[in-house]
Amino acid sequence: MTPPVIAPGSTAEIEAVMRIMDSAFDPAFGEAWNRGQVLGILSLSDVWLILATPEGELLPEGFALARQTIDEAELLLLAVRPEARMRGIGRALVEAVADEARGRGALRLMLEMRDGNPALALYSAAGFGQIGRRRDYYRGRDRSVHDAITLARPLGIDPNLVG
Template sequence: MNAARARPAELRLRAGGADDLDDVMRIMTDAFPPCFGEAWTRSQCAGILPLAGVSLTMADHDQHAIGFALARTIMDESELLLIAVEVAGQGQGAGRLLVEDFIAQARAQGASRLHLEVRDGNSAVSLYQSAGFVPAGRRRAYYKAADGRRHDAVTLVLVR
């Protein structure tokens, strides 16, 4: 992303970096219920940021970070690793803008295969499907919750 882009209702996307880790962790803690085991640790997020092909995009509303997307593009493949919008900011279009931006950035970098994994039953599945993603596989018991229960992950790929 070359520059911050204006969006409706003071919502804008901008390139993120290591300085945004506090916001990433705050948003992820708020958006990901701990009962599913989907959230990454701070060290996992910090460790992936400097890797080749990794990008962090922040969604700001009134100059307050409300969401983010973490992606990695390698050669012709791009994966949406993490995406979250804080609960109070949901329903304002930030998630959709982050998904659309992920697709646009991946395509601009030459990716022809775009994919992501999401917990089976996560309400975000409808957002991904509306953007053109379709189920392509399942990882049984992929997420481990704090109480030891396991949850499947569904792999989605973009078909258009």
């Protein structure tokens, strides 16, 4: 499997980001962001966007959006188009975010996700461990209630940062 081409993104790639977003998130859970939310967060100086394009293709098939706060970074969104999954794109994006966060001085990379999200397997394989849970945090479009789980991965040398 050839790794994807990883590159920084900007608001200029909003069409590609929204194309991925619209296909990657199950509408039953309402987790996808809209164009205004993405453009708004990208206007902040501590936020970055990374795009993943399979080698030989013109359009990205995945993206990650992250932010930095002092010595922690947060993976806000990671999305891969369903037809491009299981090709290493998600893992490459996680590692690219971790590398960028480490370069910015972060000691820990965190994320929050809906319990039951199949991406948990990706994050566990990438070294994340659960450090918290918010009961009944997410509400599906069908009014179903789901916990949020908080995951963290150490980026520095302190193994106690995961929990």
